[in-house]
Amino acid sequence: MAMHRILGAGLALRLLRVAGRRGRGCPARLLPGPAGGRAPAADVPPCREAPRGLGPGLLPLLAALAWSSRPAPAEQEQERERQGAGGAAAGDAEAEIIQLLKRAKLCIMKDEPAEAELILHDALRLAYKSDNKKAITYTYDLMANLAFIRGQLENAEKLFKATMSYLLGGGMQQEDNAIIEISVKLATIYAAQNRQDLALAGYEFCISTLEEKIERQKELSEDTLSVEEKANTHLLLGMCLDTYARYLLFSKQPSQAQRMYEKALQIAEEILGERHPQTIVLLSDLATTLDAQGRSDEACVHAQRASDLARQVEHPELHVLLSNLAAVLMHRERYAQAEEIYQEALKRAKLKRDEVSVQRIREELAGLSRKRRPLS
Template sequence: MWGPLSRSLGRGLLAAAGRRRRGYARLLLAGPRGGGGGGGRRGTEVTTKPPRVGQGRSGRGLCVVALAALSWFFKSAPAEEEEEEEDDVNEVVESPPSETELKIIQMLKRAKLSIMKKDPEEAERILHEALHLAHKANIKKAIIYTYDMMANLAFMRNQLEKAEKLFKATMSYLLAGGMKQEDNAIIEISLKLASIYATLKKQEFAFAGYEFCISTLERKITKEKALSEEAMPAEEKDNTRLLLGMCYDSYARYLLDVNRLSDAQKMYEKALQISREIRGERHPQTVVLMNDLATTLDAQGHFDEAYTYVKKASELARQIEHPELHRVLSNMAGILMHKASYVEAKYVYEEALKEAELKGDEASIEHIKEELTELASSRGL
């Protein structure tokens, strides 16, 4: 998948365990990725040949339901983000911290630094030490935070069975501490688990997980609508809706992967509506969803409707200088081929190739060149 990825690790979960906080879903990381390429700065890349159609996040024949945070939630400026990460680690313990607690904090900071330096083995080693110390001292918040970091790290490294166990351990501690099942932090973990089951082809668990997340959030949003601004700020309500949008998006990718195309279309339409209403038409995530919806429509043979969406996505991508413009253009060219607009498809592929070369996206470059070669041999273009 190729939406802008979150730069944080484990952010928000520990804080959510102790108090209400905005931006819950920012803790979602880049997980195992399908579709090749990517605009994210972290995460384990899965090298795949881009599909002929659907140059967004949804490679046909791939299980592409593993999560990325994308741009559903606001991103902080770098300085603010570093400060927030610092605050999150400091919240592991009560104030004033003991010598043991200070040692755990330093370990977690070192683990985060190792992840930033792309040294996951060192990060995992440090986290195991921190977890051992937290258990020995019985510091519940530190245990939860460390489990969450370990789970996300395993998720990033495509160690899905390990990630599953660690996410379950994190959830168990949160629930044992009094957190309710409808809390956004629990939904986020459930969404990750659903994506893991989908990737592992555990279909029954995947469907149950997605349906739990979506039905729980839909009920929650209905209740929140009746609350006044004083009882619940609009921003917090929006965060819950954005998390629902993320669930629709992830579920749509899974449904597309298992060839339930009309159901995937409905989920994408719902996700797109939320992104438009809260983030706006020009937000990068809105553009991504337009492109993915176009892919789904194209796969069903609705070529004209697909073209309408992908053309709009390409126009917006140009305006906002979207980092994945070349993939949107490649997708549009594929749809034009299905519409038998071969000359126009050639021009769009050529533009996509130039953009892909500027971005250094080798997988997309290879794919686009193959399509141009096919056009030249079969259509004489």
């Protein structure tokens, strides 16, 4: 059973709405490690609300979640469940772990993080009891992601490192996609903690390692490496580029961010298609990066295209994309059109009950009103 999979894209999009909300925290401790010693303690502080400004730490985090690996095909999941319910004691334990993990994911989607954490602890205890190392690793990874989106960065760091330790201890290589995906999330933690040297080293390691890996894989036949495996490596590179671009943009390096966004967008268009939600978000982000450089005409073209595509596919974050377009229009001094789009974005944000976006759009509208007010 291939237990180790990072959070799927559908779940990750729902997690974006969890990141700024309050929830109850409960203490979490890593259980004894594989050698019998104790893994480092990971006390969880009460969950705190994400900063309204969405600084350079949180935004790359959300980028990493949104790009997370695609869910396995339904038939693969069904086969895993059949294998997990084999009837033997180990199989029964594995089946129970799978059910616990499914319940935990459901709680996360329902914005019940404290309940999800309790269930994950139950899964982890059962995984240790049955000595299922793959289940231990996967559960640690889910716990790390949950701590990550709740802003419990120190605990998430320890959990991600525990996950990586189990994977490397099991013979996984540093260039494996699972290791790279954890590494880029660790880099975002370092960025949020203002440990800039570690953050930059992490981003550069992930991107350079994947680029070299993709270059080596070009000549491999489908018998050696499937098309899907190659595509997943490309998508992981896209996630790393996107995450690094957000870090660069919020570090006031828009020209460097632009180059990262352009590479990520090309990958998304080739693998996911131009109408995929993540591709549309990248197009809008590229527009924002161009706008930050004063290239508002180019920015407007991309932002308008992103908004048009978002309407066509009923994008769940349409109100955010419309707000981005309105901001570009305001910078072009097209105030009437900007206000109209801001008002639509505000209405949609209220329907989504996205209070952070509602507040931000109201602030933008107030700023727009001041700009339009004639000097006395």
